Amino acid sequence: MYWDIFHLMRNEILIIIAILTVMTVDLFLSKNKKHHVIRLAHLLFAVILIWSLLPGKTGYLFGHSYLTNPLINFFKAIMNIGVMLIMLQAVNWIKRDLIPQGFASEFYILIWASLLGLNYMISSGDFLMFYLGLELSALPIAAAVAFEFFRKRSAEAAIKYIMLAAMSSAIMLFGISLIYATSGSIYFHDIVNTKEMPLLELIGFVMMVSGVAFKISLVPFHFWTADVYEGAPTVISNYLSVISKGAAVFILMILLFIPLRRYEQTWTIMLYVLAVLTMFTGNFFALRQQNMKRFLAYSSVAQAGFILLGVIGGNVRALETVIYFILIYIFSNVAAFGAVHVIAMHSGKENMKDYEGLYRTNPLISLVLMLALFSLAGIPFLAGFFGKFFLYATAAEKGYYWLVFIAVINVTISLYYYLLPVRAAFLRKSENPIPHFKSDIYTRIGLVILVLGILFLGLYSPVYEYIAEISKIF
Amino acid sequence: MDILTLFVIVPALTVGILLFTKNLRQARLTALAGMLIQTAMAFHLLWRYWQERSAGNDAVMLFTKDKLWFPTWGIHYHIGVDGISVLMIMLTSLIVVAGIFVSWKIDDLPKEFFISLIMLATGVFGFFISLDLFTMFVFYEIAVIPMYLLIGIWGSGPREYAAMKLTLMLMGASALLLVAILGIYFHSSPDGHYTFNILEIAKNAAIPPAMQKIFFPLAFIGFGTIGALFPFHTWSPDGHASAPTAVSMLHAGVLMKLGGYGIFRVVMYLMPQGTLFWTDFFLVLAVIGVVYGAYSAIRQTDLKYINAYSSVSHLGLVLFGLLMLNKTAWNGAMLQSLSHGFITALFFALIGMIYGRTHTRDVTRMRGILRIIPFIATAYIIAGMANLGLPGFSGFVAEMNIFVGGFLNNDLFKQTMTVLAASSIVVTAVYILRVVGMMIYGKPKEEYRGIPQAQWYEKTAIYILIFFISAIGMIPSFWIKFIEPGVENFLKPFLH
Numbered sequence A: 001m002y003w004d005i006f007h008l009m010r011n012e013i014l015i016i017i018a019i020l021t022v023m024t025v026d027l028f029l030s031k032n033k034k035h036h037v038i039r040l041a042h043l044l045f046a047v048i049l050i051w052s053l054l055p056g057k058t059g060y061l062f063g064h065s066y067l068t069n070p071l072i073n074f075f076k077a078i079m080n081i082g083v084m085l086i087m088l089q090a091v092n093w094i095k096r097d098l099i100p101q102g103f104a105s106e107f108y109i110l111i112w113a114s115l116l117g118l119n120y121m122i123s124s125g126d127f128l129m130f131y132l133g134l135e136l137s138a139l140p141i142a143a144a145v146a147f148e149f150f151r152k153r154s155a156e157a158a159i160k161y162i163m164l165a166a167m168s169s170a171i172m173l174f175g176i177s178l179i180y181a182t183s184g185s186i187y188f189h190d191i192v193n194t195k196e197m198p199l200l201e202l203i204g205f206v207m208m209v210s211g212v213a214f215k216i217s218l219v220p221f222h223f224w225t226a227d228v229y230e231g232a233p234t235v236i237s238n239y240l241s242v243i244s245k246g247a248a249v250f251i252l253m254i255l256l257f258i259p260l261r262r263y264e265q266t267w268t269i270m271l272y273v274l275a276v277l278t279m280f281t282g283n284f285f286a287l288r289q290q291n292m293k294r295f296l297a298y299s300s301v302a303q304a305g306f307i308l309l310g311v312i313g314g315n316v317r318a319l320e321t322v323i324y325f326i327l328i329y330i331f332s333n334v335a336a337f338g339a340v341h342v343i344a345m346h347s348g349k350e351n352m353k354d355y356e357g358l359y360r361t362n363p364l365i366s367l368v369l370m371l372a373l374f375s376l377a378g379i380p381f382l383a384g385f386f387g388k389f390f391l392y393a394t395a396a397e398k399g400y401y402w403l404v405f406i407a408v409i410n411v412t413i414s415l416y417y418y419l420l421p422v423r424a425a426f427l428r429k430s431e432n433p434i435p436h437f438k439s440d441i442y443t444r445i446g447l448v449i450l451v452l453g454i455l456f457l458g459l460y461s462p463v464y465e466y467i468a469e470i471s472k473i474f
Numbered sequence B: 001m002d003i004l005t006l007f008v009i010v011p012a013l014t015v016g017i018l019l020f021t022k023n024l025r026q027a028r029l030t031a032l033a034g035m036l037i038q039t040a041m042a043f044h045l046l047w048r049y050w051q052e053r054s055a056g057n058d059a060v061m062l063f064t065k066d067k068l069w070f071p072t073w074g075i076h077y078h079i080g081v082d083g084i085s086v087l088m089i090m091l092t093s094l095i096v097v098a099g100i101f102v103s104w105k106i107d108d109l110p111k112e113f114f115i116s117l118i119m120l121a122t123g124v125f126g127f128f129i130s131l132d133l134f135t136m137f138v139f140y141e142i143a144v145i146p147m148y149l150l151i152g153i154w155g156s157g158p159r160e161y162a163a164m165k166l167t168l169m170l171m172g173a174s175a176l177l178l179v180a181i182l183g184i185y186f187h188s189s190p191d192g193h194y195t196f197n198i199l200e201i202a203k204n205a206a207i208p209p210a211m212q213k214i215f216f217p218l219a220f221i222g223f224g225t226i227g228a229l230f231p232f233h234t235w236s237p238d239g240h241a242s243a244p245t246a247v248s249m250l251h252a253g254v255l256m257k258l259g260g261y262g263i264f265r266v267v268m269y270l271m272p273q274g275t276l277f278w279t280d281f282f283l284v285l286a287v288i289g290v291v292y293g294a295y296s297a298i299r300q301t302d303l304k305y306i307n308a309y310s311s312v313s314h315l316g317l318v319l320f321g322l323l324m325l326n327k328t329a330w331n332g333a334m335l336q337s338l339s340h341g342f343i344t345a346l347f348f349a350l351i352g353m354i355y356g357r358t359h360t361r362d363v364t365r366m367r368g369i370l371r372i373i374p375f376i377a378t379a380y381i382i383a384g385m386a387n388l389g390l391p392g393f394s395g396f397v398a399e400m401n402i403f404v405g406g407f408l409n410n411d412l413f414k415q416t417m418t419v420l421a422a423s424s425i426v427v428t429a430v431y432i433l434r435v436v437g438m439m440i441y442g443k444p445k446e447e448y449r450g451i452p453q454a455q456w457y458e459k460t461a462i463y464i465l466i467f468f469i470s471a472i473g474m475i476p477s478f479w480i481k482f483i484e485p486g487v488e489n490f491l492k493p494f495l496h
Helices: A002-008 A010-027 A036-053 A070-101 A105-123 A127-148 A152-183 A188-193 A199-216 A223-231 A234-257 A261-287 A292-311 A316-347 A363-377 A383-397 A401-427 A441-456 A462-470 B006-018 B024-054 B083-102 B110-129 B133-154 B159-185 B198-204 B209-226 B235-242 B245-255 B257-270 B272-299 B303-323 B327-358 B374-387 B394-407 B412-422 B424-440 B456-474 B476-494
Strands: A059-061 A066-068 B062-070 B075-081
Touching (some): A010 A036, A070 A316, A070 A441, A105 A234, A199 A261, A234 A261, A261 A401, A292 A383, A292 A401, A316 A441, A363 A401, A363 A441, A383 A441, A383 B133, A383 B159, A401 B133, B006 B024, B024 B476, B075 B083, B083 B110, B083 B327, B133 B257, B159 B209, B209 B257, B245 B257, B245 B327, B257 B303, B272 B303, B303 B394, B327 B394, B327 B456, B374 B394
16 A cells, blocks of 8 residues: 555655755764765665656556656656756766855755655646645745855846746636636546636636746746846756756646646647747847857747647647657756856856857867757757657647748757857867866766767657657546 | 668768877878778669669669658658669769868868768768658758858858858758658648658659648758759858868769759659649749859859859759759759769869969969969869860760750740750850969969979879769760669659
């Protein structure tokens, strides 16, 4: 009995255990021994990661409040991979900036707590669990954004994030209450069966979606993105741009495809408009960014627009292509942020102009950056191309050729700005380029895994076929 | 391992080995060795193809191999060749070898240069063997993106601008192509078993004419842009002028051929009704390209610009020949692709050598180089004669076929267009002879003292190219035998 519960909720339970372990161990470490936490945290999370890769079961707990199936389980594994890779990148930052201040375990506790929230969110079977998960994921991140509180920008970003997140959850909560008021239930599977579709419920639905859109940073809910990404520590921006966004897209699909299926006509139009707005806004704003973190922030806004191309398909195909894309997007974007992070850590520079002549002093990190950006731009044979191609195909299958057309125009626009850092690093020569540096072993392992993922996740088709297989849940 | 996949594996392995080379010497030898193997394989393929056809094998594609890649979407790794692709593979491998010889002394980041160059070649080889739209598209884009680095890092003049313009225009065009490919895919089969397989789509012939009319222009412009279709050719002069020599050679010689080849293999073959509907429109564009390119070449003073516009003009003839929709014109178009590949590569190689010695590409500032570097100057005259269509060289045979094919249409519009296009030959003669007169003849300038003669590696590249230019011109029937069965097969949708 308890073993069953554990088996269904294993990812969440393991994360809680990990959080408690790190917390307890931290109590017994004196201030100059904090760095031991790092190894412990990686070890614990590696166990969680490996465990989560085992195939999952289908089942529910707490009277359908908590659902799980192989797909949800697989998505949790994807998020674990992403968090693991981000943790590997965070090590040098923790060692340099946090440990001298006496922090170390706090980073892991906060990021895992947020991950726990996302896990509950994507497993939710009713709006209550959904909302709790969402809040649990947002609050620790707000604290983590403010980690470098001695930097004004970091504190500002945290305030911005928490205010806007609170605002958007308030709107969403109001939307949920309207849905409850009309349908009389907060359970997804009850809402599916309600027949009427009063206007009130429609309003509730729109408010609720806008709450999720905030997390995905769809236009016009994207205003926080650039400021927060720029102000936050790079690893946290990285987390926000891939893990938190990916989970929000996943739950958006579940919500739209199951309880809100009746509004398909409405949300198709909505997604269409949002996709076009998001792609254009993200791309046009990215064109002129000089700071690499702002640059990646707008690029991630644009990527969210591309993701909607898949979501709009509204079928099993949509599910599988979007999840595949998110997997690839995690690898590409974490690699891009990773490269920016490593360079910033060793030189303190994060503007595009500083990258001039980078290839001649640091060829390997330049290559990582180039591969990541090309993958984001969707250039074959890198993984990003396959991800994007299937998204287009999903939209085209529904006959949205105009949307695909707009998307490919946007890809061309995006190619321009993705080539700018490449131009700086490879084409230009500089009087004082960033000097040669050697990064630590954690970073290197992380980047090697990321590059392998970018190179082979697309070419190796069984990955896609596996996702397609487990996506057939409805 | 089948014979065709090796054409992708060998360059990919060469790139892999290049990663570990230490200096220019190792890099160029590795690149050369890899590409010599590739050339040997190309001739082996030519011979095997000849044997198969002699033995009476009349399948559309030979040496096919089909491997399921993404079952959910019906994406296959499907490869095969006919005579045309075999010749294109031969052309590519020879030009890459010539390009390596020309870049023998590249000093800045040599390893990266050869890696990008061979990566580009990998894409081209893959493109020529693909029979699946998805695979073909993947290889097409692999061929385009290294151009950015090649022009941007090793180029001259406004290289960043040229590289960016070229990349964005070609990738933008390929984006249109992507929409068309998806459109073709989702109408590829009457029963919902969609496929990317070119032969199967053509056999099903299930794309409704209304859809063909929509997707034909997207696909035509998509491929046409890289084939320098007017008015989407503007990337080409800037790109060629800024690119390093070997890249100009490969780009004008091979990469631009992907356009005509793709239109022939995919666009027209899969969408015959669309073709008939749009022929006249694109014919006008092609003729404008032919004439405009030739006239622009007259006005230029930079050797590379002259040759780039000349390429626009001559590749316009390829599109022109294809749009004539008959066997003679198509034979001519394919022969023109081949012939122009060798001629323009020779031109760019020679321009690179002249520039390396005189440090200018401005024809008005050069005089009398025939007496200084006779070998290079003579080769330049030969290239010029071949380019203006002197009998005995490849250009004549190709253009003759195209114009005869054009005139075979009993259609006043098409005949008028043919006459207009044919007028470009005269203009071509003007700009070629103008350059020859200004730059090659006359009394040499004082500052040319001590200019080195052509080196052995430069001579090798020139000999290879001139040999094939004359070989095509002297015995065209041999090459036509390779081209004709392919043309006949792909013309079938138009012969009801």
